Every structure is written in C-alpha cells, then in structure tokens.
Amino acid sequence: MPFFNIENVKMVGVSACVPKNIEDNISYPYFAEGEAERVIASTGIKQRRIANSETTSSDLCFEAADKLLEELKWNREEVGCLIYVSQTPDYILPATSCILQKRLGLSQNCLVLDLSIGCPGWIYGMNMISSLMSHGSIVKGLLLVGETPSKYKSYKDKSSWPLFGDAGTATALEFDKQAEPLQFFIAADGYSYESIIIKEGGFRFPFRHESLEEKEDNDGMVRNALQSRMDGMSVFAFGLKQGPAAIKELSSHFSIDINAIDFLFIHQANMYMNEKIRKKIGISLEKVPYSLDVFGNTSCATIPLTMVVGAGLDKFRNGFSDNLACAFGVGLTWGSLYFKTDKIKIPELMEI
Amino acid sequence: MEKFIELFAEQLDAMSEVTLNADTRFRELDEWTSLVALSIIAMVDEEYGVSLSGNDIRSVNTLGELYNLIQEKL
DSSP states (O other): OEEEEOSSSEEEEEEEEESSOOOEEEGOSSSSSHHHHHHHHHOOOOEEOOOOOTHHHHHHHHHHHHHHHHHHHOOGGGGEEEEEEEEESSSSSHHHHHHHHTTTTOOOOEEEEEEEETHHHHHHHHHHHHHHHHTOOOEEEEEEEEGGGGGGGTOOHHHHHHHBOEEEEEEEEEETTTOEEEEEEEEEEEEGGGEEEEEEESSSSOGGGGOOOEETTTTTTTOOTOEEEEEEHHHHHHHHHHHHHHHHHHHHHHHHHHOSSSEEEEEEEHHHHHHHHHHHTTTTTTGGGHHHHHHOGGGGGGGHHHHHHHHTTTHHHHEEEEEEEEEEEEEEEEEEEEEESSBOOOOOEEEO | OOHHHHHHHHOOOOOOOOOOTTTTTGGGGGGOOOHHHHHHHHHHHHHHOOOOOOOHHHOOOHHHHHHHHHHHHO
C-alpha cells in the first residue's frame, strides 16, 4: 500500500476560476418529462459552468494562479516548480505547463510538468509537488489543477452531460521546516482502464473522419468516438467502495482521529454518492463542504474549488484547521490526503 | 430471498405497484432507470457488503439470479 509522509511543505493559498456561462439542469432538453427534477434531487446538481469554445482549462488555471500570486505577493522569479494537472491540455505537444510558465512570467529556472490524472488529480498533484519540494531545492511551487469536461462530453448524453462542469484552480506551496507533514494514500487500478474512456483521438486510435460520427452507444446514449463514455454503474460501485476505504486506510495507517477532523473534502461526484460515502466514514454533514450544487463535478478541480466556494468553511479560511480529502475517478485512480492548514490565502472566486 | 426482494422494492418509486418475485426480469421493469440501478448497487453494498459492478448487473436477468450472484460474492 503506497502511503507517504511528506515533511517540510505547507499549503499557503488556493484560488479558483470558472467560466461565466451558467447552464441550468432544469432546462436541459434531453431529459424526459419530470426527469430533470428527479436527477437534480438525487445528484444535487442544479447548474454548472460551461466554458466557451475559446477558453481552455489552462486559461481558467492561469486566471486563478495569476490572482493568487498577486495576493500572496510572491516574487515570480522564486517559483521553482509548476505542475499542471488536466486531461484537456491545450495541445498534444508541447506540455501545457510550459505555456503556463510563460503566461505567468515565471523564471526559466522552474521545473514544469504536466500530469494526466482525472478526479483525484489534486491529491495526486499535491503528492507529486510536495515530494519534489520536501528536500528544499525548491522554495515556492504552484500546482494548477483544472478541467473542462464540457469539451469531451456529448451534449446528447443525459447520463453524463448534466453532471459535469468546467473549472480551473491554483494551489500555492512553500518549503517550511516547521510545516506539519502531509500524509497521503495513493492507489490505482489500471485493470479497469476502460471504465471511463475516450476511445479515439489519441495515438492508439488516431483521429479519422469517422471519429466525428455520432452513434447510439450500447448504453443508449448518442456520442462520437472523441467523447467520453463511462460505465456509470461500475464507477459508482468503485467510488462507493474505494472512497471510504481510502479514508479508512489513511487514518488507520497514520493514526488519524476522524472525529477530530474539521473538514472532509470529498470529490464532488454527486450528492447521492457523496452522502453514502460520508455516512460510511461516519462524519457529520457540517464538516463536509460542497460545491457541486452550482458547479457540478469539475473533475480534478472539485476539491480546491470547494475550498474556495464551499459553505461553512470559516475555520478553514481564517484559522487553523485539520483536514482530510479523498477523491476517485478515471484510470481508475484514487487517493486521500490528511493536511493541516493555518490561515491560507484564498482570493474570491474568479469568473471569465 | 424475501428480504432481498423487499429491499429491492424499496429502491423503486414509492408509487410503483409492481409485484416482484424471484422470476421478475428486473431490467425490463418500467421503473428500472439508471438512478434505480445506482440505488440497488448502494443497497447491496450497505446490506450485504458486496460491491456489484455494471457488468454484474448486466450479466443476470431475474431477481433470483441477482440474489444468487450476491450470495456467491459474500
């Protein structure tokens, strides 16, 4: 079991940016009579933000990062690494982190890296960046985590389209010998790689004209081969099992008292599933903040986005707090993180 | 088996008057939706500690077969 205890790195700020454009699930045209109400009641997702055709995940992350750097009053020359987590890169190549380095005006003495991770992307990214920074060669680091699922979902797929939204986030970290350790549990099940997949457009099945043909898939949904398909039942069962397990594994390995936790950030999949997970872990409702009601599932961005917009987070925003996070998704991949924060910088949510 | 059918019925719409038994082909019910499927997965996880995949649900036709599958996985 991969557990990590990473010292000398602390989280000092988090910010998020979403598209201005709001889409309401109540008026989604592919629902049957009464279906919108049922789906909203069970998923908890009322509306989502959808990027326009010119805006990419990196644009949203750029705005979030630019604002955070400004508010932290960081000297941009000091940023020693930038990790960009997304599955919607700007280009096949070069890596989007190179483009973000330039746009943010960072030094050339900066390690840049793209990570292709879905929903647990923030936890995986935190694991990677803190591992890189814990030896002290890098004093300041930026973790940019963003996704625009609207770019690869079929609008006609009512099992998926109404659940997902677009968002970009930035998390700032500093080397600090006094920092409380970051404790991780990380896991993957590549045997189930087909559970959520975009079949064509990569290099296994390169883009061809037929890739654009819309077809009714065997789940009855209409999509083309460049759009994602998900075995919803299997992914639900996976999250229900591995989400709580990730928290239990972590807390038993590091002797973390779950009852003493201030906040548990659960990946914002849907309310029905998250409530099942919360109850299995046995943590009270007010300790579990949400962003999915108005932003939906923003993939890897859900946890940092929830830190920015979630209700009841005064203690997280203004004081010292004990936190847990857990996420699960495409890959399949999942993980959990125990981290303490002390008055971190959180700029207001940005919209572009 | 009776308890299982009762638990299964609880996941359906409360207005539903369908009578269920071991031979019911549950995926052909009017009430069978993707949301009901998810609630069955959650119910089986809670009540039996068994994790059903999408393929498991698609591999059986009747409630009796579904029940037997859960018993095998116990």
